[in-house]
Amino acid sequence: MSSRGKLPFSHAAASSSSSSPPLSSSSQHKGGVPLTYQNQRGWLENKFEPPREEGSSLRCYNRASQLMNAYPGNNGRYGDDADEDDDVRRGDGGSGNGSGSVGVEREHMFDKVVTPSDVGKLNRLVIPKQHAEKYFPLDSSTNEKGLLLNFEDRNGKPWRFRYSYWNSSQSYVMTKGWSRFVKEKKLDAGDTVSFQRGVASGHGIINIVSRSSPLLLPKHHHAPSITSGW
Amino acid sequence: MSSRGKLPFSHAAASSSSSSPPLSSSSQHKGGVPLTYQNQRGWLENKFEPPREEGSSLRCYNRASQLMNAYPGNNGRYGDDADEDDDVRRGDGGSGNGSGSVGVEREHMFDKVVTPSDVGKLNRLVIPKQHAEKYFPLDSSTNEKGLLLNFEDRNGKPWRFRYSYWNSSQSYVMTKGWSRFVKEKKLDAGDTVSFQRGVASGHGIINIVSRSSPLLLPKHHHAPSITSGW
DNA sequence: GACCGCACCTGTCCG
DNA sequence: CCGGACAGGTGCGGT
Numbered sequence: 001m002s003s004r005g006k007l008p009f010s011h012a013a014a015s016s017s018s019s020s021p022p023l024s025s026s027s028q029h030k031g032g033v034p035l036t037y038q039n040q041r042g043w044l045e046n047k048f049e050p051p052r053e054e055g056s057s058l059r060c061y062n063r064a065s066q067l068m069n070a071y072p073g074n075n076g077r078y079g080d081d082a083d084e085d086d087d088v089r090r091g092d093g094g095s096g097n098g099s100g101s102v103g104v105e106r107e108h109m110f111d112k113v114v115t116p117s118d119v120g121k122l123n124r125l126v127i128p129k130q131h132a133e134k135y136f137p138l139d140s141s142t143n144e145k146g147l148l149l150n151f152e153d154r155n156g157k158p159w160r161f162r163y164s165y166w167n168s169s170q171s172y173v174m175t176k177g178w179s180r181f182v183k184e185k186k187l188d189a190g191d192t193v194s195f196q197r198g199v200a201s202g203h204g205i206i207n208i209v210s211r212s213s214p215l216l217l218p219k220h221h222h223a224p225s226i227t228s229g230w
Numbered sequence: 231m232s233s234r235g236k237l238p239f240s241h242a243a244a245s246s247s248s249s250s251p252p253l254s255s256s257s258q259h260k261g262g263v264p265l266t267y268q269n270q271r272g273w274l275e276n277k278f279e280p281p282r283e284e285g286s287s288l289r290c291y292n293r294a295s296q297l298m299n300a301y302p303g304n305n306g307r308y309g310d311d312a313d314e315d316d317d318v319r320r321g322d323g324g325s326g327n328g329s330g331s332v333g334v335e336r337e338h339m340f341d342k343v344v345t346p347s348d349v350g351k352l353n354r355l356v357i358p359k360q361h362a363e364k365y366f367p368l369d370s371s372t373n374e375k376g377l378l379l380n381f382e383d384r385n386g387k388p389w390r391f392r393y394s395y396w397n398s399s400q401s402y403v404m405t406k407g408w409s410r411f412v413k414e415k416k417l418d419a420g421d422t423v424s425f426q427r428g429v430a431s432g433h434g435i436i437n438i439v440s441r442s443s444p445l446l447l448p449k450h451h452h453a454p455s456i457t458s459g460w
Numbered sequence: 461g462a463c464c465g466c467a468c469c470t471g472t473c474c475g
Numbered sequence: 476c477c478g479g480a481c482a483g484g485t486g487c488g489g490t
Binding site: 351353354376397406409 | 463464465466467468469470
Binding site for chain 1: 484485486487
């Protein structure tokens with residue numbers, strides 16, 4: 001893969017009516033979107049082959065200190081509709097290394113300690129602007145109407161979130177699909193969600209790896225920098 | 231006029247981008263659209279002469295047991311903007327026959343007991359799918375982008391509602407114009423809205439006749455089958 | 461600025 | 476118990 005491989009996730013944009021978000025100064029995106037097509041809603045999304053290696057990943061810790069979705073993954077399943085069959089809670093050691101689908105090189109992007117709103121009825125996850133603009137850049141071409149981001153948890157279970165910019169609140173959010181993730185993973189406020197991406201794959205999917213978190217978070221901050229030894 | 235007169239309301243379709251609603255199996259629509267043109271929003275609507283006889287009608291009961299908009303109608307006014315001058319609550323006998331514009335043959339289509347949402351801030355009325363597809367069929371030609379349906383209350387006052395299909399919720403709704411009706415008629419949750427159409431007129435307008443409802447609805451059902459003697 | 465219109469979204473309920 | 480229908484929401488643009 002070429003060095004355009006900085007694209008952190010597989011996505012495609014769709015044209016829309018809304019205004020543009022603040023342009024990300026990062027120029028390290030673009031390209032690498034395989035097989036995009038327009039879906040019913042008018043968003044673009046992508047189909048792609050099973051990842052050649054692990055793409056980016058999202059891990060989420062909860063206070064229960066156990067690894068969620070620990071059973072061996074069903075890697076490579078990328079149908080539109082995720083089966084809802086793997087909300088098992090098989091701890092695999094809890095505070096272990098939590099490398100998700102094992103042995104895969106990942107680059108840590110950022111973490112967020114989810115707020116009550118993130119796991120509540122609003123059905124959205126606010127992505128801190130700094131990280132959103134760095135890792136999930138939206139611009140006038142990719143923006144507008146939102147993106148369908150493809151994620152994967154550590155079992156390889158696919159998750160698809162709509163990602164967009166809300167002009168009214170000037171914030172970046174994951175919306176559609178997020179609530180299902182919250183429910184299945186039994187995410188609670190205070191849990192940590194960790195975004196990672198595959199190092200090798202240029203535009204790989206983003207994995208979701210659910211994992212438990214230390215209840216005691218690093219003191220006095222909610223800022224996402226809890227890169228505890230990943 | 232001819233027997234294609236089964237078209238229950240005067241309407242015209244507009245092309246749009248969204249996907250089609252489930253095709254109505256009813257074949258008793260089509261034809262009979264006079265003088266359609268496309269408006270600014272891209273919907274098609276129709277202008278037509280003042281009804282030769284009463285078309286379909288929509289009656290709405292409220293729990294106050296009085297006939298709303300009982301003063302003699304201003305028949306034949308079909309400007310785009312209805313005057314807001316007739317929200318009088320002159321009972322004309324309350325639970326009487328409520329024949330609306332008197333002596334006109336009407337075919338009852340269906341009733342709906344409006345929900346809080348139907349009369350609340352959402353500014354829309356959900357049309358139960360079964361009735362929507364039977365009486366207000368949208369297909370690929372008439373669908374897509376919505377319809378402007380012309381109604382008339384029992385005074386002959388015209389009402390124009392946008393009618394469309396929401397893909398995301400798989401439901402049919404009246405949107406634009408509905409809130410004005412709710413406001414003028416002082417519709418409340420639990421009130422009944424009755425849709426009727428003229429028997430004689432092939433594609434007549436739909437009348438809106440507001441009338442009061444029995445507070446006591448038929449037991450244990452919310453299903454619209456309260457065809458109480460109309 | 462408030463409200464309306466519009467297109468989404470989702471949980472819940474019910475057959 | 477599963478899927479469809481829909482009640483109750485959202486953001487957002489336009490007026």
